[in-house]
Amino acid sequence: MPEFKERGVEVVGVSTDSKFSHKAWLETPRKKGGIEGCKYPILGDFTKKMAIDYGVLHEATGLAFRGLFLIDPEGVLQAMQVNNFPIGRSVDEVLRLTDAYKEHSEHGTVCPIDWKKGDDPIDTSKPGEWFEKHA
Secondary structure, three states: OHHHHHOOOOOOEEEOOOHHHHHHHHHOOHHHOOOOOOOOOEEEOOOOHHHHHOOOEEOOOOEEOEEEEEEOOOOOEEEEEEEOOOOOOOHHHHHHHHHHHHHHOOOOEEOOOOOOOOOOOEEOOOHHHHHHHHO
């Protein structure tokens, strides 16, 4: 979690499982499928209201898809990812998205495909320069 803290990001997990399930996960070692030692809060959404509000509830089963939402301090959604049940998420990709938002939202630049921190951005006032150099 230090990579998120360095970027000023707060991480919150949300689960539609019961508080009893959350407690069991927190008491179960990671090597046994638990999340013992988890350093961020996990909110309960047993009523599934948040899952509905965020559009991640699979209504036929009552299960929530795996959703990830990057919301800036002003409450603006900067990135969203919703995966089907068997597909996990990537911490590295979340960090990349966070870096992209932080670097490009304030500088009049955008990140090209496969951009990583330290790569050249596209200056929106003269995009041709980037394409000449990188295409």
